[in-house]
Amino acid sequence: MSVYLDYNASTPLDKRVLEVMIDVYQNKYGNADSRTHDYGEAARQIVETSRQNVADLLGVKKDEVFFTSGATESDNISILGLQNLAEKTGKKHIITTAIEHKAVLQPLNVLESKGYEVDYIKPDKSGRINADELLSNVREDTLLVSVMHANNETGIIQPVNVIGEELSKTDVLFHIDAAQSFGKLVSDLQSIKYNILSASAHKMYGPQGVGALVLRKKRYKLPPVTSIMFGGSQEHGIRPGTVPTALIAGFGKACEIALDEYASNISKYQKTRALILEMLSSSGLDFSINGDSVYGMPNTINVSFKGINSEAFMLATRQFCSVSNGSACNSHSYKPSHVLTAMGLDSERIESAVRISWGHDAILEDDLYKFFRAARSL
Structure with missing residues (x-):
């Protein structure tokens, strides 16, 4: 079995989370919205405890947290759920970046087809956008x-x-x-000013199929986001449908664990990063790191191996390490990465790029050695 190095796609489920x-x-299999019996009340209490756990991790209020199926749904609600506000105010200009996840880009494409105007800010080769450039695009109708x-x-x-x-x-x-920073860059997220935030449980040792939409109050009012689905009043009408109590309980437990352990986990991420970079340097491979590591997450490296196609690379090394060449959501398209393209990298470098991402679990040097030895054979 290969060592798993695709944590940005999905993490393993923490055993403590699974037990819960x-x-x-x-x-506790009752419906959390069944208010007439103890089974429903027990489920409701679990959901509300988990809601508080998410709120505590982010440093927000409990009534600002709404459960969804994951960051993709939260992104869609965040964007498509503002259409009523846009129609009311006449504001139909949106600013984003060219490197967003498709869960943001595709809903924006939908709005563009309806006459909205969207500006896409590109990063430089560091992989980071210029904040001043983005802010200079803000208009009265943004x-x-x-x-x-x-x-x-x-x-x-x-x-x-x-x-x-x-x-x-x-x-x-x-x-x-x-999605990628939730449960990891905890102190950063607690200090950032935002109105709306999307997150997934399965990127931080929680279960797949559940996430959060956070709507921060301003002058005691939530952002005027409306539901994009219909069929119930669950989650205060933001997201209808029976809430998945067990998944939410797991999400809440993962948040509780992350709040207690994130500081020590970061040091573990950094230790693994140093090991991978050291082995890369001594591997004899001609490689380039994509993006400025000064701004990098401690658990992710995107690297191009000169003269080695990424698909061939992954096939040759899959028995030793499981890595990817981009977002799991695009893994069947085999199109050049829109992120690396937006950064201005040449096609050869893009086609040879792979993403290595890890968790706070220990990585065995022997597995990495076999991984890089297989890469050298290409």
């Missing part, structure tokens, strides 16, 4: 700015703190896709 979920599945916290392919952290600080002085809404 099993207990809920077996013993409705929303949407910027990911950390890029899923390169791990490069974007200047959302600067952008959030400036936008807080305006009435422009600011959305952060925090």
Whole structure:
């Protein structure tokens, strides 16, 4: 079995999280919106405890947290759920970046087809956008700015703190896709000013299929985001449908663990990063790191191996290490990375790029040695 190095796609489930979920599945199977009996009340209490856990991790209020199926749904609600506000105010200009996840880019494509205007800010070769350039595009009719916290392919952290600080002085809404940083860059997220945030549980040792949409209050009012689905009043009408109590319980437990352990986990990420970079340097391979590591997440490296096609690379090394060449959501398309393309990298470098991402679990040097030895044979 190969060593898993694709944590940006999905992490393993923490055993402590699984234990909580099993207990809920077996013993607390009521519908959290069934208010007429104890089974429903027990499920509701689990959901509300988990909501508080998410709020505590982010340093927000409990009633600002809404459960969804994951960051993709949260991103869609964040963008498509503002159409009523846009129609009411006439503000139909949106600013984002060219390196966003498709969960942001594709809903924006939908709005463009309806007459909205979207500006896409490109990064430089560091993989990081210029905050001043983005802010200079803000206009009187700007409705929303949407910027990911950390890029899923390169791990490069974007200047959302600067952008959030400036936008807080305006009435422009600011959305952060925090899928990759949630549960990791905890102190950073607690200090950033934003109106809307998206997160997933399965990127931080929680279960797949659940996430959060965070709507921060301003002058005691939530951002005027409306549901994009219909069929119930769950989650205060933001997201209809029976809430998955066990998944939410697992999400809450993962948040509780992350709040307790994130500081020590960062040091583990950094230790593994140093090991991988050391082995890369001594591997004899001709490689280039994509993106400026000064701004990089401690658990992600995007690297191009000169003269080695990424698809061939992954096939040759899959028995030793599981890595990817981009977002899992695009893994069947085999199109050049839109992120690396936006950074201005040449086609050869893009086609030879792979993403290595890891967790706080220990990585065995022997597995990495076999991995790089296989790469040298190409």
